[in-house]
Amino acid sequence: MVPRYEIRLSGSGGQGLILAxxxxxxxxxxxxxxxxxxxxxxxxEARGTASRSDIIISDEEIDFPxxxxxxxxxxxxxxxxxxNFLDLKEKGLLIIDADLVKDLPTTQAVSLPLTGLxxxxxxxxxxxxxxxxxxxxVLTRQVSLPALQKTMAVHFKKEGLEKNSQALKAxxxxxxxxxxxxxxxxxxx
Amino acid sequence: MVPRYEIRLSGSGGQGLILAxxxxxxxxxxxxxxxxxxxxxxxxEARGTASRSDIIISDEEIDFPxxxxxxxxxxxxxxxxxxNFLDLKEKGLLIIDADLVKDLPTTQAVSLPLTGLxxxxxxxxxxxxxxxxxxxxVLTRQVSLPALQKTMAVHFKKEGLEKNSQALKAxxxxxxxxxxxxxxxxxxx
Numbered sequence: 286m287v288p289r290y291e292i293r294l295s296g297s298g299g300q301g302l303i304l305a306x307x308x309x310x311x312x313x314x315x316x317x318x319x320x321x322x323x324x325x326x327x328x329x330e331a332r333g334t335a336s337r338s339d340i341i342i343s344d345e346e347i348d349f350p351x352x353x354x355x356x357x358x359x360x361x362x363x364x365x366x367x368x369n370f371l372d373l374k375e376k377g378l379l380i381i382d383a384d385l386v387k388d389l390p391t392t393q394a395v396s397l398p399l400t401g402l403x404x405x406x407x408x409x410x411x412x413x414x415x416x417x418x419x420x421x422x423v424l425t426r427q428v429s430l431p432a433l434q435k436t437m438a439v440h441f442k443k444e445g446l447e448k449n450s451q452a453l454k455a456x457x458x459x460x461x462x463x464x465x466x467x468x469x470x471x472x473x474x
Numbered sequence: 475m476v477p478r479y480e481i482r483l484s485g486s487g488g489q490g491l492i493l494a495x496x497x498x499x500x501x502x503x504x505x506x507x508x509x510x511x512x513x514x515x516x517x518x519e520a521r522g523t524a525s526r527s528d529i530i531i532s533d534e535e536i537d538f539p540x541x542x543x544x545x546x547x548x549x550x551x552x553x554x555x556x557x558n559f560l561d562l563k564e565k566g567l568l569i570i571d572a573d574l575v576k577d578l579p580t581t582q583a584v585s586l587p588l589t590g591l592x593x594x595x596x597x598x599x600x601x602x603x604x605x606x607x608x609x610x611x612v613l614t615r616q617v618s619l620p621a622l623q624k625t626m627a628v629h630f631k632k633e634g635l636e637k638n639s640q641a642l643k644a645x646x647x648x649x650x651x652x653x654x655x656x657x658x659x660x661x662x663x
Contacts, residue, residue: 303496307492307514310514310516311516312515313516314516314518315516318518319519319644320515320516320517321515321516322514322516322517323509323514323516324512324513324514325496325499325511325512326509326510326511327499327502327503327510327511327512327514328503328509328510328535329503329507329510331506346517347515348540349538349540350513350515350539350540351537351538351539356484378502381568397632419496445643465510
């Protein structure tokens with residue numbers, strides 16, 4: 286049992302992270318039978334392009350719905366990483382878009398070409414959010430791919446659903462590949 | 475200055491309250507220069523049809539992002555009202571959809587035909603969420619109609635934007651009408 290698990294999706298305004306956060310939260314709650322709070326914070330500086338979506342998962346009702354010690358940080362660009370990295374726990378999981386983040390503050394990051402994969406399998410960088418969800422499902426084991434797909438079917442219309450399902454699967458495949466390549470290193474660490 | 479202002483939009487899953495919450499939060503933050511946290515909570519019971527979206531507005535950064543003492547409760551059906559009414563402050567503002575709520579626990583509610591107006595001006599009950607936002611803007615003065623319209627333009631495509639703008643305006647008109655009819659009563663209270 287994990288009493289509380291905090292995930293932050295961060296990037297820029299056009300990357301669809303709020304939608305990704307909603308889909309992740311619904312999938313965990315509906316198909317995982319857990320409590321979830323999903324939130325967005327906006328400040329007077331919101332006219333800028335920074336975007337973030339927090340998801341808190343718990344086996345119990347969530348009394349304090351603010352993410353302060355992230356178990357997972359997804360950073361879809363350099364600025365998002367720089368702003369949010371200090372909120373990540375020491376042993377937390379950092380997932381970054383290798384296409385858009387160049388300076389890494391740690392050697393422990395999972396660096397995946399999220400935008401490149403979206404372009405490749407869905408012919409659009411806008412599906413990078415679903416590539417990220419697929420990777421996140423494999424790397425965190427907090428939600429299953431079928432649960433995400435069922436929830437996506439509520440949010441996307443037919444054509445978009447097909448493309449974004451391909452994006453989800455591509456992200457999951459690449460994350461599994463990363464795990465297999467890095468398991469030896471992790472085991473020996 | 476209002477240090478903290480809490481709004482809850484409640485109803486059923488198909489009524490678009492999460493989208494309404496996102497639009498309201500963005501409009502307040504972007505055009506009102508205030509801090510906003512917008513959140514959804516899901517529990518294992520989420521397979522049911524209850525839906526709610528909380529918006530907390532403050533002039534300062536929001537350290538505790540859970541809505542506990544609502545200044546405003548929008549209830550788009552009877553069940554939502556029954557579940558959430560006790561979270562409304564004693565002098566809080568209750569807005570209900572007169573088409574879908576019949577049993578009122580107070581005589582102080584603002585009862586407006588949200589779904590009926592949506593059907594009338596946008597030819598769809600699905601625009602009742604934007605009718606509600608229009609009414610809420612007039613009744614709470616926490617956000618302007620132009621700010622809501624600018625934010626809607628980000629979320630709706632052309633045809634949907636036109637219909638939903640009509641819905642927003644219809645809600646605002648009806649709320650102004652309600653205020654003019656009830657101001658005498660309020661002044662004498």
